[in-house]
Amino acid sequence: MEKKGxxxxxxxxxxxTTYSGYAYSFRAEYEKDHTKVYSNSDWRSGDGLATTKTPTVILFSEDKQFCKFGYEAEQKYNTLLEEEEADGWRYFRRVDKITKNLMIEDEQGKPMSALIVFAESIRYLKDQFLQNTQVQGLKFDPNNDIHWVLTVPAIWTDRAKQFMREAAKQAGIPDDMLTLAYEPEAAALYCKELTVQKKEGAESSSLSSFEPGQQFLVLDCGGGTVDVTAYQVQNDGDLRELQRPTGGPWGGTYVDNQYTTFLKELFGADVWSEYSKENPEDVLEIQRRFEAKKKSVNASADDQTTISFPSSLFAKYQIAKNCSSFEECLKKSEFAKTIKVKKDKLRFDHQLVKAFFRVPIDSIVTHVKEIINESKKKGRDIKTILMVGGFSDSSILSQRIISEFKRITVICPTEAVNAIVKGAVIFGHNPNLISERISPLTYGISVNTTFNNKVHPAKLKVVYDGKEMCTDIFQPIVQIGHPIRVGKEIFKHTCLPTRALDTEATIEIYESSSECPMYTIDKGVRRLGDLTVSIPNTSKGKNRPIKVEVSFGYTEIVVCAFEEGTETQTTATFDCLLN
Incomplete structure (x- = not known):
């Protein structure tokens, strides 16, 4: 942390998943005001609208070279489609579905290295910051002057986090100047700092939510995933994690997909498919209009939702279905009572629109109830739910959360969509603000023990130095659910060489979602990495204790091992992408 500091x-x-952006602050200004964080609010959509984030869309040329990102990628690709020149180009939208072999499919179903797609996206955002600050007359050495922070969902696996670190390195971000930040933690830090810095005029409920001893949930509702984490404010203002992050795929894109599925039913899958190919820019506008309406859909009101549609879609439908008008066909269809036509607009029945939200919102509510009930059993008192992330801007979601949890204060900050990226900046300045976390998995090493034919399976029996041993025993070092003092606690274990004449020892590190796995070959156990320790002096035979130490940094695990009585130490460098 010294160089970063x-x-x-x-x-x-x-x-x-759906939108990307960046934020920054200068160390000198942070020391005076922690909330003085800047973000780029000048992303320009096709119609000239300025937004605080840009769509997570990336375009590569026919020879797989980076071309455009965000709004520019959307516009370029739509032009290529309309001019029938898109063949061979690689267009990625909402980059979240990565296959097991680390490939990702573009809009045409063609695979490409996910590492390249992610790296070029991060490189674009990095370069945007450098270019924009240079315009302002500021010039930084990206290798020494900038501490880069990359946000990741808290429910991501260690392998996924390692993947993001590799992508950042490939994007030109030095590994020793990079920190990963958990999204819900970042959001909690920003909202806590905001209330501390701006007490005048703030609501008392939001202020009291961050007093020492208070416990609260962060409900991070993004585009793809929803993360839920519980924290307690410590006496010094730091945050202590009360439970490991949980969640699921209940983000805003679920609602978007429900809407698109309905349009296919309304106009017919064949009509919608052909129209999408012929008029990609119009389809993009249809999606954007729904995105705007999605935020204002109300949970209780019976108001209809009116959305404009291009007249070319109605004309396409009339020709394909051989009818006089879309309105006349609609009156004879199963949607006659739920949709009305007013010129170039469709008015959707309120209950129909609410149905698009039902599954993700029900899933979120059920999950939050489970967490709160579990917290009560453990004697905790959750008094606040802090809603952040782009999907939290949806009125129907926030109203449902408020109505379901009447005895709990629900806070929806005005900058919910930017709370995470701005909080990540604060985390970068002072990661010690997160004092304690809960281990999300059980971590351990592979050891050998004396073979017992009444306990151990025969397939794991080996003979070392004339003695029958059982291999692949999972020796837990940190168990799932165990509290960890971040950066201040070291978990230790001592083991011995496999053979008396071994001159080096390989320490294999594993993780498991089980509390006490028996073997490293058990279901649900995954090899995280390994490190090799040099033990050249064989004069003591197997009596050469090897100390293994595991510590948890801000968002990563550090494992080191050394032979007792020597100064030779090896620190693990995990390459999880190879596993």
């Missing part, structure tokens, strides 16, 4: 500026990159 000397950085002149902290830049956080939020590479999201």
């Amino acid at each position: 000397d950085a002149l500026v902290v830049v956080a990159i939020d590479f999201g």
